[in-house]
Amino acid sequence: MNPELQGRVFAPTAPYLVGREKIREFSRAVFATSPLNHDPEAAIAAGYADIVAPPTFPIVIQEATLAQLLAEPDAGIDFTRVVHGDQRFSYTRAIVAGDELTATLAVTGIKSLGGHSMVTSESTIVDRAGDHVVTAISTLVVRGDE
Amino acid sequence: MIAEIGEVVAEKTYTLTRDSLVRYAGASGDFNPIHYRDDVAQSVGLPGVLAHGMLTMGFAVQPVVEWIGDSGKILDYQVRFTRPVVVDPADGAVVTVVAKVGALTDAEIRIDLTVTFADQTVLGKAQARVSLA
Secondary structure, eight states: OOGGGTTOBOOOOOOEEOOHHHHHHHHHHTTOOOHHHHOHHHHHHTTOSSOBOOTTTHHHHHHHHHHHHHHOTTTOOOGGGEEEEEEEEEESSOOBTTOEEEEEEEEEEEEEETTEEEEEEEEEEEOTTSOEEEEEEEEEEEOOOO | OOOOTTOEEEEEEEEEOHHHHHHHHHHHOOOOGGGTOHHHHHHTTOSSOBOOHHHHHHHHTHHHHHHHSOGGGEEEEEEEEOSOOBOBTTTBEEEEEEEEEEEEOSSEEEEEEEEEETTEEOEEEEEEEEEOO
């Protein structure tokens, strides 16, 4: 992997419009049964503008940024050798239906360990007003030649 | 939501089937074939089709969400992927989540998750910080 990736910041992704049915579909897939994830009236009663996405939903928006990273011509990352090492979400607020979100990835760490390389990136996700919603942090492990 | 350190606040068992993986692939957009094709999984040295790590991360926090009643109170959620969850085509995979209070202040509570498949933990440092405000 190219050590010069350290510190690189990518272009913001195209805006992602969060749909109500997408939240319901994602909720069913992760066994999220809370009325806040499915029922607009329950979500509004709890103070939200619309139904609430489950905590790991930001991966859907982050994914576009990781695709940018893997496709970077000089990155030297063979995606067939990539394993997800760890994942973190730091929230300012929950994502709700109707949000229009963009994500900007920055490479925050590159290291090698026993023939493997690890790349840590932070994807900062903001809403239409530019206000912070959540930061998604991933470490991808690129396995070395066996 | 009164709790003390070490207290188990939620415990739940999830049965994943191949259908669960197809459903998660569609919902998340992660169509890596190691999550639905045994031949591809085996060609890269895996015993068979695996659950998406992000699927395990996704449901592992749900017992916490059910306990607090509002996922908007979660400040931070992190996991390390330490072992794969192999999903048998006929029997699926049974994954157990135990959520315990790891730390507590006036402002927030840290829930530590123990996520187990076939008697081994599959996530490391799985923690959710929840606001008490």
